Amino acid sequence: MDLNDDTGLRRDMPQFRPTQFNYQRACMNNTLFPPRPAPVIPVKGMAGFPVARIFCVGRNYAAHAIEMGNEVDREDPFYFTKSAHAVLLSGRDMPYPPRTADLHHEMELVVAIGAEARNIAPAAALGVVLGYACGLDMTRRDLQTQAKEKRRPWDTGKDFENAAIIAAITPKDQLGLLDDLPIRLTVNGAVTQAAILSDMIWSVPEIIADLSTLYTLQPGDLIMTGTPAGVGPVVAGDVLYGTIGGLDPVETRIVRA
Numbered sequence: 531m532d533l534n535d536d537t538g539l540r541r542d543m544p545q546f547r548p549t550q551f552n553y554q555r556a557c558m559n560n561t562l563f564p565p566r567p568a569p570v571i572p573v574k575g576m577a578g579f580p581v582a583r584i585f586c587v588g589r590n591y592a593a594h595a596i597e598m599g600n601e602v603d604r605e606d607p608f609y610f611t612k613s614a615h616a617v618l619l620s621g622r623d624m625p626y627p628p629r630t631a632d633l634h635h636e637m638e639l640v641v642a643i644g645a646e647a648r649n650i651a652p653a654a655a656l657g658v659v660l661g662y663a664c665g666l667d668m669t670r671r672d673l674q675t676q677a678k679e680k681r682r683p684w685d686t687g688k689d690f691e692n693a694a695i696i697a698a699i700t701p702k703d704q705l706g707l708l709d710d711l712p713i714r715l716t717v718n719g720a721v722t723q724a725a726i727l728s729d730m731i732w733s734v735p736e737i738i739a740d741l742s743t744l745y746t747l748q749p750g751d752l753i754m755t756g757t758p759a760g761v762g763p764v765v766a767g768d769v770l771y772g773t774i775g776g777l778d779p780v781e782t783r784i785v786r787a
Contacts, residue, residue, distance in 0.1 A: 568750070569617035571642075572698040573661060574778070579642055579699055582750030584612040586638075586667060586688070587737055590730050590756025597759050607732045607740055612667075612689045612754075620664070620697035620780045625787040626766050627690050630670035633784070635764055636757035637715035637723045637772045639708070640665035641734055642699045647747040655738035658747065661702050664772050664780035666695040666715075667754050671763070694754070697772075697780040708734065711775035713758060717768050725758035727774070732756075 559565070570578035588608050618624055626633060644660025667688070674687025708727050715723040732740070737755060741747060764770065764784050772780040 566615065569614055569619075571617070571619065571663070571696050573642075574698055574700050574704070576701065579660070580750050581614040581617055581752060582748055583745075584614060584616065584694055584752045584754065585741055585745075586610050586612060586754040587732065587756040590732055590737075591725060591758040592729070592731060593725070593759035597761070607737060609741065609744075610684050610688055612694050616689055616691060616693040618692040618695045618782065620695060620778070620782065622782065623785045624668065624692045624695065624782045625785055627668075627670060627692070628787065629686075630672055632670065632672040632763055633765075634669045634671040634761050635715060635717065635722070635770055636667040636669055636761050637713060637780075638665045638667050638754045638757050639663075639713060639727060639734075639774055640696055640699075641738070641753040641755060643738075643747050643751040643753070644749050646749070647738060647742040650739055650742045650747075652733075652735040652739040655735040655742075656702070658738065659702050659734070660749070661699040662705065662708070662774075662777060663699045664697040664774050664777050665752075665754055666770060666772060666780055666782065667757060668693045668695065669761075694752075695770075695780055695782050696752070698778040700777050705776070708775075713772075713774045715760070715770065715772040717762075717764060717770055719769075722762055723758050723760035723772075729758060730756060 568580040570580050573579050640663040642660045643658055645658040647658040670687045674684050677684050677687055711727050713725050713727055737753060766784050766786045768784045770782050
């Protein structure tokens with residue numbers, strides 16, 4: 531049968547084109563249009579990690595808090611979020627985002643959650659971790675600064691397309707202790723950020739424990755654990771390369787949109 535020959539079809543039979551087929555399929559799922567698929571991050575030696583939510587820790591390195599003009603304290607960590615659809619896989623170009631003239635890099639350790647956690651104790655918190663990754667929290671600093679000055683949320687400065695650049699996840703059983711691992715970012719080969727993970731004000735178990743009192747953490751959640759000092763602007767043409775110990779590096783090139 532020639533699939534391109536429709537002469538044998540009944541003339542009154544509906545001819546579904548791809549867009550019509552998608553609409554029909556969406557209706558069968560009781561949605562107005564097909565749901566947007568979740569971003570999937572590669573995991574070394576395992577199936578992919580579908581991203582659900584992204585939690586970000588603010589001011590978790592003392593030197594970074596100071597460089598941003600903030601006080602350093604351990605009263606409570608604070609958080610902001612990024613949409614799962616802000617994910618850009620490492621190795622892909624990042625188009626320079628709109629409505630900013632001050633795009634900044636922030637190199638971070640990313641924690642991938644693999645089990646449910648609610649009101650979990652710090653001593654048990656690492657039990658829900660699937661693995662770790664290098665990540666870049668890209669920030670429209672001018673929009674974030676404007677929001678701070680007006681005491682408004684940071685959403686437009688932090689949550690936008692391609693604002694969470696994530697490398698492949700390394701399962702936690704392939705790593706030793708995190709505390710002494712160096713975290714480092716270069717821009718065009720020059721070191722801009724360098725620290726060790728033990729410089730974090732709040733450790734990974736403490737962050738997970740605290741977050742689990744605010745949200746029920748679920749498999750698919752990511753936690754970006756904060757950035758060390760040295761954040762700064764990037765422009766089209768810049769190449770970013772970040773490392774944390776033996777984790778897969780995170781890398782991107784900024785390109786004109």
